Amino acid sequence: MQRSAGSRRRRRNTSRPFLGGAMAVIAAGALTVTGLVSTAQAADVNNAKNAGFESGLANWSCSAGSGATVSTPVRSGTSALKATPAGQDHAKCTQTVAVKPNSTYALSSWVQGGYAYLGVTGSGTTDVSTWTPGSTTWTKLSTSFKTGANTTSVTVYTHGWYGQSAYFADDVEVTGPDGGGGGDGPGPVIPAAPAGLAAGATTTSSVALSWNAVSGATGYKVYRDGVQATTSTGTSATVTGLAADTAYQFSVSATNAAGESVKSSAISARTAKPGTGGPGPAVPKHAVTGYWQNFNNGAAVQKLTDVPADYDIIAVSFADATPTPGAVTFKLDTAGLNGYTDAQFRADIKTKQAQGKNIIISIGGELGTVRVDNDASATAFANSVYALMQDYGFNGVDIDLENGLNATYMTKALRQLSAKAGSGLVITMAPQTIDMQSTSGEYFKTALNIKDILTVVNMQYYNSGSMLGCDGKVYSQGSVDFLTALACIQLEGGLDPSQVGIGVPASTRGAGSGYVAPSIVNAALDCLAKGTNCGSFKPSKTYPSLRGAMTWSTNWDATAGNAWSKAVGPHVRSLP
Numbered sequence: 049m050q051r052s053a054g055s056r057r058r059r060r061n062t063s064r065p066f067l068g069g070a071m072a073v074i075a076a077g078a079l080t081v082t083g084l085v086s087t088a089q090a091a092d093v094n095n096a097k098n099a100g101f102e103s104g105l106a107n108w109s110c111s112a113g114s115g116a117t118v119s120t121p122v123r124s125g126t127s128a129l130k131a132t133p134a135g136q137d138h139a140k141c142t143q144t145v146a147v148k149p150n151s152t153y154a155l156s157s158w159v160q161g162g163y164a165y166l167g168v169t170g171s172g173t174t175d176v177s178t179w180t181p182g183s184t185t186w187t188k189l190s191t192s193f194k195t196g197a198n199t200t201s202v203t204v205y206t207h208g209w210y211g212q213s214a215y216f217a218d219d220v221e222v223t224g225p226d227g228g229g230g231g232d233g234p235g236p237v238i239p240a241a242p243a244g245l246a247a248g249a250t251t252t253s254s255v256a257l258s259w260n261a262v263s264g265a266t267g268y269k270v271y272r273d274g275v276q277a278t279t280s281t282g283t284s285a286t287v288t289g290l291a292a293d294t295a296y297q298f299s300v301s302a303t304n305a306a307g308e309s310v311k312s313s314a315i316s317a318r319t320a321k322p323g324t325g326g327p328g329p330a331v332p333k334h335a336v337t338g339y340w341q342n343f344n345n346g347a348a349v350q351k352l353t354d355v356p357a358d359y360d361i362i363a364v365s366f367a368d369a370t371p372t373p374g375a376v377t378f379k380l381d382t383a384g385l386n387g388y389t390d391a392q393f394r395a396d397i398k399t400k401q402a403q404g405k406n407i408i409i410s411i412g413g414e415l416g417t418v419r420v421d422n423d424a425s426a427t428a429f430a431n432s433v434y435a436l437m438q439d440y441g442f443n444g445v446d447i448d449l450e451n452g453l454n455a456t457y458m459t460k461a462l463r464q465l466s467a468k469a470g471s472g473l474v475i476t477m478a479p480q481t482i483d484m485q486s487t488s489g490e491y492f493k494t495a496l497n498i499k500d501i502l503t504v505v506n507m508q509y510y511n512s513g514s515m516l517g518c519d520g521k522v523y524s525q526g527s528v529d530f531l532t533a534l535a536c537i538q539l540e541g542g543l544d545p546s547q548v549g550i551g552v553p554a555s556t557r558g559a560g561s562g563y564v565a566p567s568i569v570n571a572a573l574d575c576l577a578k579g580t581n582c583g584s585f586k587p588s589k590t591y592p593s594l595r596g597a598m599t600w601s602t603n604w605d606a607t608a609g610n611a612w613s614k615a616v617g618p619h620v621r622s623l624p
Contacts, residue, residue, distance in 0.1 A: 092305060095145050095153070095222040096204065101127045107143050111207075114139035121216060123158040123186045124263055128218035133162070133208040139215070140207035146227035147195050147202055153224035156190040157206060162213035164189065168222075169203045172196020180488040184421075184454065186218070187488050188281070200227070223305075239265040239302040241309045242283075247317035252292035252471060254500055255317045256463050257300070258284040262309070265302035271311060273297050284456075286463070288500045290319045329404045329443070331474060334623045335360040336616060337506055337549060337598035338605065339410060342366065344384040347557070347603035351388055352396035352407070355602045356610055358617025361476065361503075362400065362602065363410040363446040367436065369418045374425025374461070375432040376411055376418055378440070397441050406474050409436055410446035418449060426457045430464035437469060444474030444503070447494075453483075455493035462494075466501045477505045478551060478598070481512040481525075481534060487541045496542045505538060506549040506598030510562025517585060525562040529583040531572035535594075536587050539576070545591035551598040554605035554612040566615035569597055577623045596620040 097107040101117045102125050108115065115131045122128040131139035147153060149172075157166045159180060166189040167177025178191045195202065204222055208215045244260035257270060261283050268280045270287060273296055277287045290296065295318045299311040338359040341347060355362055367376040380390050397407045411418055411433070420429045433445050445465065447458070466473050475498065483491035484507050495505050509531050514524045517533025518540055524530060531550050538548045552569055553559035575582035579590045597616050599605060605612045 092223050093226045095147060095224065095227045096143060096220045097145075098143075099220045100125045100218055101129045105129075105141075108141050109143070110141040111139065112137040115141045118216070121160055121186070123160075123218035125218075128216050129206070130161075130214055130216050131206065131208060132214040133210055133212055136210065138207045138210055140205055141217070142203050142205045143220075144201050145204050145222050147199060147222070148225045148227050149195055149197050149199050151225045152192060152194045153222050154190070154192050155204065155222055156188060157220040158186045158188050158218050159183070159206070159215055160186050161215040163209035164215040164217065165205075165207045165209075166191070166217075166220075167205055168193050169205070170199070171202050172199035178486065178488070180486060181482060182212070182215075183488075183490065185456065189488060237264065238307040239263065239304055239309050242268065242300050242302050242312045245298065245300055245312045245315050247298070247315060252319055253290050254286050254288040255290065255296065255298065255319060256284065256286045256460075257298055257317075259300050259312065262302040264304055265309075266304045267302075269301045269303060269308065271299045271301070274299075284459075284497075286497075286500060292319055294319050329401055329406055331406060331503055332360050332621075333546070333593065333595075334620045335504070335549075335596045336613065336620050337361040337363060337476060337504070337551075337596070338554075338602040338613070339363045339365045339598075339600050341601050341603045342378075342381050342385070344381075347601065348606035349384075349386050349388075350603055350606060351385075352393065352400055354606065355400070356605075356613050356617070357403065358610075358613040359405065359602060360596075361406045361408060361474065363408050363448075363476065363478075364442070365410045365601070366413040366448070367409050367411050367418075367433075370432070372428050372432075373422075374418065374420045374428035376429065376436070377432065378409060378436055394440060401441070401443070406443040407441070408444040408446050408474050408476065409433065409440070409442045410448050410478075412448040412450055417451065419452070420457045420461050421454045422457060423460065426461035427464060429458075429461040430468065433465055434468045443472065444469070444476070446476040446478060448478040450480065453490045453494060455490040455497060458490075458494050459497040462498050462501070466498075473501065474503045475501060476503050479505065479507050481507060481509060481515045483507075484534070484538055484541075485516060492538075492541065495538075495547070499543065499547070502543075502547050504547050504549045504595045504598075505543060506551040507534070507538065508551045508600070509534060509564075510551075510553055510559045512562065519585065521585075523585070526564055527583060528564075528568050528571045528575065528581070529585040531564070531569070532575045532582060532587065533585040535572070535576055536585075539587075539591055539594075545576075545593040546595050548591070549595045549598050551600070554599040554601060555608040557607065558600050558604035566612050569616050570619040573597065573619060573623060592624040594623065596623070 117127045118130045133139045165179040169175045171193045176191045176193045178189050206217045239262045242259040270278045270285045297314045299314040301311045302309040367378045479491040518536035553563045556563045571581040574580045577594045
């Protein structure tokens with residue numbers, strides 16, 4: 049959220065087209081949010097040649113000389129593709145792959161670096177693609193396609209984006225019936241047992257686990273006391289539903305189309321003892337979240353007790369970074385808030401909590417520079433946020449990091465915080481629209497990683513331009529379709545409906561673009577929860593447990609006479 053009046057959000061490079069327009073249009077109809085790839089049959093093979101780039105660029109063609117093979121970073125083997133966009137070239141690398149007609153193929157590749165796309169053309173049916181806005185670690189892109197009745201070859205491609213950094217690709221797979229093109233050899237063999245199993249953060253009811261990647265594995269099974277507890281497609285998982293202060297034995301196996309490995313060596317881990325602080329007020333089934341400004345940017349200056357009762361969660365904005373990486377601090381802006389004292393603020397937190405409201409501390413905003421990108425900074429984050437909760441009585445934390453987020457370490461940080469705070473911890477998130485376009489994005493991955501302790505994701509449906517909906521079509525901000533079609537991505541991408549909220553500006557002055565009238569917000573809530581008042585986009589099902597709505601900010605709402613909360617608050621409470 050922005051501390052200056054009017055426009056907010058991350059500063060953008062205006063010398064290139066941004067995601068809200070050109071990028072979304074190029075990707076339209078291609079992004080598959082919930083097209084999870086089915087498990088390959090034992091007879092299936094990888095039809096891509098030189099899939100790991102171990103033979104240089106053999107069988108591959110890259111535009112404008114943009115591609116090369118490198119020895120680091122690699123996901124497996126000794127080589128990977130590095131492709132560098134330049135000028136008007138987005139570093140597209142292609143391969144013609146032999147396939148069989150009327151067949152289904154799983155398409156995947158591991159990528160790293162800048163924006164990276166993976167797709168197929170010439171399928172004879174519906175061409176598909178998927179993408180990620182970039183990652184500092186290897187991220188798997190996956191989709192699937194079906195060939196037409198006369199299709200014997202397709203073109204598989206990767207590419208980056210104009211003006212962005214180089215991307216890396218490795219281990220491309222076009223898995224399905226043998227098209228007769230040779231592929232990279234025989235099908236998969238049963239993988240080895242995972243090594244390096246270790247327990248991470250614990251809560252009173254969960255244990256986080258991680259292990260080393262196994263070559264050739266497509267998934268992993270996690271066992272608790274010898275019984276399968278969960279599965280994972282990555283190298284981490286959280287086992288939930290456990291008893292407090294209890295020791296358990298955990299092991300993990302690797303799987304692929306050929307079968308399952310033997311189990312790893314077992315480790316022991318104990319869940320946390322029940323917290324001493326106790327839970328805060330219960331968050332209502334349908335809730336309204338509002339950001340309260342600890343600064344004066346032209347909006348109405350408020351005390352916490354000035355915030356209307358229509359708000360169920362109040363996010364105090366913002367905690368600030370300290371010289372210690374990952375650590376945060378908070379200081380009330382008494383001068384900017386017309387003499388509002390620290391003692392009054394602390395007393396008002398208790399008053400609001402006595403009224404059944406949750407008061408949380410928000411981390412980040414437009415100017416926030418909090419970085420959690422290694423184990424030390426994750427621990428510093430958890431410790432410092434917990435210290436603020438103990439000091440001020442905050443019920444939880446809001447993640448509004450607009451300058452980058454590392455899913456691996458933010459997950460560790462939030463799980464450490466959960467272990468300290470106990471089951472009453474409220475965790476909210478406020479990603480930008482681009483952050484939730486794909487489950488491979490760092491924000492989306494974080495939300496899914498902490499699904500068992502996450503309260504709500506209030507995506508910001510503004511300052512973004514046009515974006516893709518879950519149906520692959522492009523929608524313009526400021527409409528009911530924009531709200532519903534983008535919310536559908538989260539609802540069908542793995543979050544529970546109770547963890548999805550609609551975030552909008554409280555007035556035209558609260559954001560640079562994307563303001564919608566409260567009536568549009570209410571129509572979108574009805575469309576998603578009840579299937580009524582929809583625009584041209586109507587979800588295939590309803591989500592009655594949808595959490596509700598969020599606004600930036602309670603101060604801008606007050607500036608406009610609290611018109612937003614007066615209209616949206618009662619409507620949220622009326623949802624089924």
